Amino acid sequence: MLFGVAAVLAAALVLQFGFGEAPCPLCLLERVGMFGACFGLMMHFRPGDSVRAAGIGLVSATFLLVVSTRQVLLDIVPRPGHAYVGSAVLGLHMPVWAVVIAAALIAGFAGRLALFGAAPRDARRSPRVARLAGWAGLAVVALAAVNLAAVLLQCGFGECRAAG
Template sequence: MARTLNAVGLLAVSLVLIAAFLDQVLLGELPCPLCLLQRVGFIGAALGLALNVKFGPRPGHYGVVILSACFGGMVSIRQILGHIVPGTGTYGSAILGLHFYSWALLVFGAIVLGCTALLFFERQFERSDAVPWRATTVGMAMVGLAAALALANGVSTVLECGAGLCPDNPVVYEWLQGLNPPRP
């Protein structure tokens, strides 16, 4: 049961990353530096869940998930506070009345609550040497999906920011600008 819940959680985190990535690629809304840090929080949470799927549930793996979600939540709060003051504007489009950074805070909170609840089920940590831990095919597919999303986000970040600091309000991929020279 624990591996199934971890695989479902990994799918949910992957869907969040897919939504953010699709918004970036299809709608052209490049992520700001705080948005990128929130993605790091999601990728860290995915790493902890993937460890649970691949190697079996461990309190330390849940710790990785919870710490990553807390990090991402703090970044989300920082971004919300930066846009909550009247006249400061917002970043990106809204979905159902909330911006990605507000949704991210809610999802990070759900991750923390979900993992905390799972920690109460101590039987998942009992190991039997007679029956080795084995990840399911679906679970490993979720691990592969999360790994591919982490790689895609890493590549897109390098393309967006180049070798320097990421711009506060990115509008172009820095490393792709040189591919199409301006026309006279």
């Protein structure tokens, strides 16, 4: 799941820089929710309390679901002269994909809690998975840094406005 969400975040940056699609304020909030879910997923690969990691991921995924659902409901019937913002991927726009991703993340975190509870785990039992998760975690941190720099360059410390 971590690689999937990281790939979506990387694709959002490619659309932003490669195709000149400036993200709207709600899109930026969706990215915050995805990064929070990624950090919750990354914490699962550390030794120690796993319930806290699932809680952080669950709260972030719920935030993502609320924000993306609001954006989908705002744009279901675009107002006159206002086209749907962004490109469609496989027929769906990013806010709709964010709803799907948020639902999958919530189901994953809730399933993890329901099936395994607070059972302690040891990341050293599978060093290959731990190493792979470490690389994925570094990629997510790098994506977060690039995203933060892009937002600061685009918006500064004020309100961020996108065309559309």
